[in-house]
Amino acid sequence: MKLYIILGIIGIAIVSGMIGYQALSSADDVENNIVENTDTASSDYEFFTIGTIHRDSAKMVKRYQPLADYIAEKISDENKMYQGKVMILPSQEKMIEAINNHEMDLYFDSPLIGIKIMNDAEIEPFLLSWKEGHREYHTVFITAIDSEFTFDNLFNKTLVFEDMESTSGYYLPVIHLQNAGYDIDLDGSEDFSFVFSKDDENTPIWILEGKGDVGATSNLDFEDIPANIKERVKIIESTESLPRQMVFVGNHVEQQDELKEILLDMDDNSNSLEILGKISDTSKFSEINWDEDFEISEKLMELLK
Secondary structure, three states, rough: OHHHHHHHHHHHHHHHHHHHHHHHHHHHHHHHOOOOOOOOOOOOOOEEEEEEEEEOOOHHHHHHHHHHHHOOOOOOOOOOOOEEEEEOOOHHHHHHHHHHHHOOOEEEEHHHHHHOOOOOOOEEEEEOOOHHHOOOEEEEEEEEEEOOHHHHHOOOEEEEEEOOOOHHHHHHHHHEEEEEEEEEEEOOOOOOOEEEEOOHHHEEEEHHHOOOOOOEEEHHHHOOOHHHHHHOOEEEEEEOOOOOEEEEEEEEOHHHHHHHHHHHHHHHHHHHHHHHHHOOOOOOEEOOOOHHHHHHOOOOOOHHH
8 A cells, every 4th residue: 555655656746847847848938939839740741841030929820830831731742741830939040040950941031131141041032922912111210290300310319210120120221321321330329329119019109209209110010000190200211122021941942943833823822822811911922033122132231241
């Protein structure tokens, strides 16, 4: 009888330890903001992984999973079966690491962020993604409707950017400011101060609340500002346009021709269009115009070096 009691106590301790370890691992993942679908591929399958950089990891996994599953099904054949996987990472450094470890096959991001990562990662530009139904977009600088601030005189003012990972809310306006002759880089400015609103929806509100003098947001986000706020701000400057989003492919991916054909054909039927629509209302993929799209992005990135 005593032996059974002792064995029972040992069993409970082992189970409790396993639960504690799992809880600790989950907490670590949440802290590092790394979320991916956790299905384990059987020995008969290989993962095909797509992903991006984003602060809301769980939401992005939900958006991208249908596309990952669609691609995996299309590239599977009798010789090799694939399972779709989504990996959302919190930083450029984590994305570079995942790509170089061959853990990321297709990477979605703005051209500037993607090209910046391409300098240290084994990827190539692959296609354009018409995110929110738009091929390209740009940044607009906004201020209060009754403000006398102009783009030519931002000295000693406070600028409101979105966050340090945003193209339209940080990189593109910084490049435009540099090109206009202002002393600014990614570390700061001698001509003015700047703050981060953390969300494009916050930027116009911060301007109206006096937390900044001039804000930077995309022209698409500007159009979505609620009417009662939009009527109280005005545009004082616009930047050059960039492709809305690029798809980058890992150099290790073997079936690139087949993959490109699959993605380019997705706007041909309602089922695949519905899958695209889940990713920020993406309407289609298209070929990159190398004489315009890539060269403009690369030229702008040179200004940040």
